[in-house]
Amino acid sequence: MGDLAAKLQLYFSYPFVWYALIVGLLIALCSSLLGVTLVLKRFSYIGDGLSHVAFGAMAVAGLVGLTNDMYIVLPITVISAILLLRTGQNAKINGDAAIAMISVGALAVGYMLMNVFPSSANVTGDVCTTLFGSTSILTLKEADVIVCIIMSVIVIAAFLLFYHKIFAVTFDENFMRAAGVKANIYNLIIAIITALIIVLAMNLVGSLLISALIIFPALSAMRVFKSFKSVVVCSACVSVFCAGVGIFTSIMAGTPVGSTIVVTDILVFFIFCIVSLFTRRRSQ
Amino acid sequence: MSDLLNCKDTALGYEGNTVVSGLDFRISEGSYLCILGENGSGKSTLIKALLGLNKPISGTIERLGDIKVGDIGYLPQQTAIQRDFPASVREIVMSGCLPKCGLRPFYTKEEKKLAESTMSRLGVTELANRCYRELSGGQQQRVLLARALCAAQKVLLLDEPVTGLDPKAQLDLYELISELNTSGVTIIMVSHDFAAATKYASHILHIGAHHQLFFGTTADYLASDVGKLFAERDFPEKEGTVNSNG
Numbered sequence A: 001m002g003d004l005a006a007k008l009q010l011y012f013s014y015p016f017v018w019y020a021l022i023v024g025l026l027i028a029l030c031s032s033l034l035g036v037t038l039v040l041k042r043f044s045y046i047g048d049g050l051s052h053v054a055f056g057a058m059a060v061a062g063l064v065g066l067t068n069d070m071y072i073v074l075p076i077t078v079i080s081a082i083l084l085l086r087t088g089q090n091a092k093i094n095g096d097a098a099i100a101m102i103s104v105g106a107l108a109v110g111y112m113l114m115n116v117f118p119s120s121a122n123v124t125g126d127v128c129t130t131l132f133g134s135t136s137i138l139t140l141k142e143a144d145v146i147v148c149i150i151m152s153v154i155v156i157a158a159f160l161l162f163y164h165k166i167f168a169v170t171f172d173e174n175f176m177r178a179a180g181v182k183a184n185i186y187n188l189i190i191a192i193i194t195a196l197i198i199v200l201a202m203n204l205v206g207s208l209l210i211s212a213l214i215i216f217p218a219l220s221a222m223r224v225f226k227s228f229k230s231v232v233v234c235s236a237c238v239s240v241f242c243a244g245v246g247i248f249t250s251i252m253a254g255t256p257v258g259s260t261i262v263v264t265d266i267l268v269f270f271i272f273c274i275v276s277l278f279t280r281r282r283s284q
Numbered sequence B: 001m002s003d004l005l006n007c008k009d010t011a012l013g014y015e016g017n018t019v020v021s022g023l024d025f026r027i028s029e030g031s032y033l034c035i036l037g038e039n040g041s042g043k044s045t046l047i048k049a050l051l052g053l054n055k056p057i058s059g060t061i062e063r064l065g066d067i068k069v070g071d072i073g074y075l076p077q078q079t080a081i082q083r084d085f086p087a088s089v090r091e092i093v094m095s096g097c098l099p100k101c102g103l104r105p106f107y108t109k110e111e112k113k114l115a116e117s118t119m120s121r122l123g124v125t126e127l128a129n130r131c132y133r134e135l136s137g138g139q140q141q142r143v144l145l146a147r148a149l150c151a152a153q154k155v156l157l158l159d160e161p162v163t164g165l166d167p168k169a170q171l172d173l174y175e176l177i178s179e180l181n182t183s184g185v186t187i188i189m190v191s192h193d194f195a196a197a198t199k200y201a202s203h204i205l206h207i208g209a210h211h212q213l214f215f216g217t218t219a220d221y222l223a224s225d226v227g228k229l230f231a232e233r234d235f236p237e238k239e240g241t242v243n244s245n246g
Helices: A002-011 A015-040 A046-064 A070-085 A095-116 A123-132 A142-161 A163-171 A173-178 A183-224 A228-253 A257-283 B043-051 B089-095 B109-121 B137-151 B167-182 B194-200 B218-223 B225-234 B236-245
Strands: B003-014 B017-028 B032-037 B058-063 B072-075 B155-159 B186-191 B203-207 B212-217
Touching: A002 A228, A015 A046, A015 A142, A015 A163, A015 A183, A015 A228, A015 A257, A046 A070, A046 A095, A046 A183, A070 A095, A070 A183, A142 A163, A142 A183, A163 A173, A163 A183, A163 A228, A163 B089, A173 A183, A173 B072, A173 B137, A183 A228, A183 A257, A228 A257, B003 B043, B017 B043, B017 B186, B017 B203, B017 B212, B032 B043, B032 B194, B043 B072, B043 B155, B043 B186, B072 B137, B089 B109, B089 B137, B109 B137, B137 B155, B137 B167, B155 B167, B167 B186, B167 B194, B186 B194, B194 B218, B194 B225, B203 B218, B203 B225, B212 B218, B212 B225, B218 B225
Parallel strands: B032 B186, B032 B203, B072 B155, B155 B186
Antiparallel strands: B003 B017, B003 B058, B203 B212
């Protein structure tokens, strides 16, 4: 036990560990906030789809030779999110089909560009890092952390300000439209926040595991809690807790950060499932 | 009784295709209008037009008095999303006050009071903390009615409200709607249910294949050729009862 404490102390004397912890917890918090809305709107896979778009955009950024690829990745991801979520309940192409199209398309184009115009010798390594975010969270610089804090504050503030509207538009878009609420604007806001979260989260867990960060805490919370507010609060707590546990475990055990966090999320999901079995039996 | 909505020779449709035409009717304050018609006769297009969500191709839908877009409380048909939505009854009823908020992010005390009083008016106060998806179909419709009443107190537009309810719950809901009408709420209801329509409504609008077949009071409707035809086709064995009711 003393060994463990000494090891932790050693690690926390390095600023990059602190950076990883701050960024990790913030991203976990942000991604869980909209998770409930996205799962209920049947957009569970939007994290996957948009992160593939961001992957494609990164490839383009590498090709053009931009030093900070955020300038290309962020706008392209936001536009894709708007296109996907714009139509809301009354879409002509179903949400899942549209996401599948954009996701697979962007992935293929991105991988193609990376291979045809390789920016470094190790293409497979680059792809792996972008997809799984294997170590990038441990290589964050102070500037990255500041960008992450600013974007998290924007996401959290927007979510709190529009909380009631997001709830109402998710629950019943047609009623809100009929009552004179500009549902399209709120769908747009949901799309933009979603895109911001995904671009943020790519640094932590990489493209492939973003969906897990978005949906697992929401699904866990929905097993047990019965009001929208309690589900949102619970999924935020679960997400932050899992990210914390995941980051510590990955430091101690030397496992990849992203997948360790997701495995923790999966374990918590099973715990919540078991809890819901008991509470349901009691209420019957 | 003054008129709230006035439809004059209106045609409705999408992108230039006419779905229903020749609509000519008025809705007066405190009345109970039932819109009858087959599937595909343009009922849902008419609902959107009445709510102000799409414009007529020709003719006009006049809103008289102080009725604006958003002043009609709407009870839409349930969507698949709502069936597993984790939300408490109170949260859903409160969301009816949202249109009043504008850009304000939180509800005021008055709006919370309105939600509470509407819940007790519709008898769902004891369900306030229950989860919406665990309620029975009839209770869910009451909750959505409460939400519609929070959004608009004078006029309600109900889109086939009894669909999927068992006979007892259907009867309860019809009685509740009738009580609301008696207390001064104007009701516009879209329905398949000929018997209930002629029992409760004060006026009937019957839409056939793409045009209006009848508009008038329920008594006139039952005496009209359209009404008799519909009654015979739907309830051949009950023809006598329907006529004696009328």
